[in-house]
Amino acid sequence: MKARKLLLAGITAGLALTVASCxxxxxxxxxxxxxxxxxxxxxxxxxYHTMGDSLQTELATAIEAFQKDYPNVxxxxxxxxxxxxxxxxxxxxxxxxxxxxxxxxxPDHVALYNKAKAAIQLDNxxxxxxxxxxxxxxxxxxxxxxxxxxxxxxxxxxxxxxxxSTEVLYYNKxxxxxxxxxxxxxxxxxxxLCENIKLLKEGDTEKYPNVIPLGIDSEANLFxxxxxxxxxxxxxxxxxxxxxxxxxxxxxxxxxxTWHQAGLFTTQKILDSYTSSLxxxxxxxxxxxxxxIGSTGGASHQYPxxxxxxxxxxxxxxxxxxxxxxxxxGPSLCLFNKADSQEVLASWIFVKDYLLTADFQAQFSYASGxxxxxxxxxxxxxxxxxASGEDITYQEWLxxxxxxxxxGLIALTAKxxxxxxxxYYTSPAFVGSxxxxxxxxxxxxxxITNSKxxxxxxxxxxxxxxx
Numbered sequence: 445m446k447a448r449k450l451l452l453a454g455i456t457a458g459l460a461l462t463v464a465s466c467x468x469x470x471x472x473x474x475x476x477x478x479x480x481x482x483x484x485x486x487x488x489x490x491x492y493h494t495m496g497d498s499l500q501t502e503l504a505t506a507i508e509a510f511q512k513d514y515p516n517v518x519x520x521x522x523x524x525x526x527x528x529x530x531x532x533x534x535x536x537x538x539x540x541x542x543x544x545x546x547x548x549x550x551p552d553h554v555a556l557y558n559k560a561k562a563a564i565q566l567d568n569x570x571x572x573x574x575x576x577x578x579x580x581x582x583x584x585x586x587x588x589x590x591x592x593x594x595x596x597x598x599x600x601x602x603x604x605x606x607x608x609s610t611e612v613l614y615y616n617k618x619x620x621x622x623x624x625x626x627x628x629x630x631x632x633x634x635x636x637l638c639e640n641i642k643l644l645k646e647g648d649t650e651k652y653p654n655v656i657p658l659g660i661d662s663e664a665n666l667f668x669x670x671x672x673x674x675x676x677x678x679x680x681x682x683x684x685x686x687x688x689x690x691x692x693x694x695x696x697x698x699x700x701x702t703w704h705q706a707g708l709f710t711t712q713k714i715l716d717s718y719t720s721s722l723x724x725x726x727x728x729x730x731x732x733x734x735x736x737i738g739s740t741g742g743a744s745h746q747y748p749x750x751x752x753x754x755x756x757x758x759x760x761x762x763x764x765x766x767x768x769x770x771x772x773x774g775p776s777l778c779l780f781n782k783a784d785s786q787e788v789l790a791s792w793i794f795v796k797d798y799l800l801t802a803d804f805q806a807q808f809s810y811a812s813g814x815x816x817x818x819x820x821x822x823x824x825x826x827x828x829x830x831a832s833g834e835d836i837t838y839q840e841w842l843x844x845x846x847x848x849x850x851x852g853l854i855a856l857t858a859k860x861x862x863x864x865x866x867x868y869y870t871s872p873a874f875v876g877s878x879x880x881x882x883x884x885x886x887x888x889x890x891x892i893t894n895s896k897x898x899x900x901x902x903x904x905x906x907x908x909x910x911x
Contacts, residue, residue: 472600474564476572477785481793487784488518489791490544492530494775495523502808506798517790527775531556534780538562545782545791548775551595551873552881554602559875563778565600566593569792577796588772588868589817595873597681603776604795605817607808609741610770610861610868611665614723616734617756617847631761634658634735638708641734654731658709659719661738664885665771666711670696672869673766679880681872686909688884689902696763697891697898704892713889724748741774741814743857747850755847757860759867772868774814806838813854815861822862876909883908 495503500523507519522544524530531553537543538560549563557563570576582590589605596602615627625641628634638657645651660666667688671678674696677687703709710733712718723736723746736746737760747755762768777795782788798804805816806824816824822839830836842862845855871877883905891901 472558472561472563472565472602472781474566474568474779474781474788475785476568476575477789480574481789482786483514483516485786486516487787487790488520489546489787489794490520490522491794492522492524492534492544492547494525494527494530494548499808499812502804502811505807506794506804510794510798514790514793517794519794527553534562541783543780545787546777546779546795548606549603549778550775550878551592551603551870552875552878554778555596555873555875555877557778557780558596558602562781563602564781564788565602566604566779566792567601569789569796570601575789575792575796584818584820586817586819586865586868588865588870592772592776592870595681595870597872597874603778604800606775606777606799607812607814608772608774608817609739609814610772610864611662611669611737611760612740612770612857612860613758613760614720614736614738614743614746614857615756615758616723616753618753619734620756627756627758628761629759630764632764634761635703635708638703638735639706642707652728654728656707656710656722656731656733658735659715659722659733659737660709660711661719661736662885663711663713663888664881666737667693667697667884667888668871668881669760669769669771669869670763672769673763675766678884679872679874679877681874685872685874685876686880686906688880689906694898694902697888697901700888701892701894701898705894711889713885714893718742718745720745724752726750726752739773740857740861741812743813743854744850747847747853751848755853755856757847757853757857759860759864768864768867769869770864770867772870809858810838810841813858815858879909 500521503521507521510519511517524533527548527550530548534543534547535556543562554563585605589608592605593603594601620627625637628637641652641655641657668678671688671693674692676692677690679685679687710719715722719733719736720738722731722733725732726748738746759768760770779788779791800818802818802820802824805818805821806826809816809821810826810829822837824838825835826838826841827835829841842855842859845859846852847856887901887905890896891898896904
């Protein structure tokens with residue numbers, strides 16, 4: 445943790461020097477050129493992302509279409525490791541004005557870029573009468589995804605959503621139906637079910653002696669989601685950033701500590717592995733689970749080898765008396781401030797008219813397992829993906845989803861995600877928001893495993909954030 449904090453401190457200091465070295469001349473406010481887009485000017489725009497080979501194949505179709513329509517523009521597509529690798533490379537390049545034109549980003553990355561006014565405000569582009577979005581196009585965005593772009597505390601829009609995921613509850617539908625178990629909708633129902641599973645007997649022996657009923661992949665997501673569901677404070681983009689050290693959160697963690705000590709659930713850090721490994725396990729002489737809370741983007745990893753059982757999918761549980769809230773994750777796109785405003789405009793046209801279309805979003809979501817960010821993607825075309833090789837719509841593919849195959853589970857999961865569009869949330873973004881996320885995940889593990897008292901875990905987390 446200390447090494448990571450030193451890295452981020454160095455990055456922030458470097459960006460402060462960048463602002464100074466630029467003489468304060470950078471401005472995040474991009475102005476669309478009065479002359480419009482110059483189609484005679486030869487230019488290259490760079491796009492940094494994390495796509496693997498299969499997704500780069502999808503991206504290549506969009507690039508080809510764009511370059512056919514605008515032969516004066518070359519798109520240089522570069523895969524740069526992980527999301528953090530993208531961030532780190534861009535931060536190193538900003539002082540030399542070598543950052544890309546477009547990049548995959550998470551909100552805390554953009555908060556960092558904003559220290560040097562390197563990421564542009566998109567508002568003038570969005571609202572431009574010629575190059576901007578129409579009212580219908582804006583309404584086509586899934587609101588919870590779109591709103592993420594303006595959570596930086598100043599009211600301006602810095603990102604557009606590209607490919608999103610959330611978390612859901614995967615459950616062993618075969619075992620649930622065999623035992624007559626109801627899928628839990630609240631955390632209290634969940635833990636009652638987990639306790640009953642642990643107590644089940646066949647004769648005088650335990651029916652499931654090696655079961656850990658539930659696995660939770662992300663401790664940080666759990667903590668933040670509980671804050672959202674109950675209205676408890678977590679962080680703020682302005683003022684005092686770190687608000688999570690409060691009585692309501694202490695009580696929630698104390699309750700989870702009791703449930704963990706009863707052996708009702710485990711987490712990724714405690715297991716030292718994604719908990720899908722327990723969920724898909726078929727050797728009942730070793731630990732296994734019947735439920736797993738994980739990302740929709742990883743649905744294929746929740747399917748057992750050998751079609752061992754059917755998988756069901758449901759929304760994550762809600763805290764008793766709270767509201768259903770589910771996290772919005774996955775990459776957005778930001779554009780960078782360039783000396784040549786024409787290059788920025790070319791980048792905008794590529795993103796808006798070639799990556800944010802119904803057909804591209806449908807194809808990309810089908811290939812990735814992530815969720816499209818446009819409502820119209822439901823009617824986007826999946827070429828040759830019908831049962832007999834015919835073209836079908838993305839919605840038709842979703843409607844055929846069933847948890848009896850890996851691809852069927854991906855579709856089933858994506859369909860459920862599409863019903864949760866009014867329940868998504870994103871957390872405030874600021875320099876330090878990723879530290880807060882790390883710390884609440886760590887404090888949760890420290891408290892429920894009793895390596896620290898609940899109060900000490902919270903106190904130490906706040907100290908790490910503010911240090």
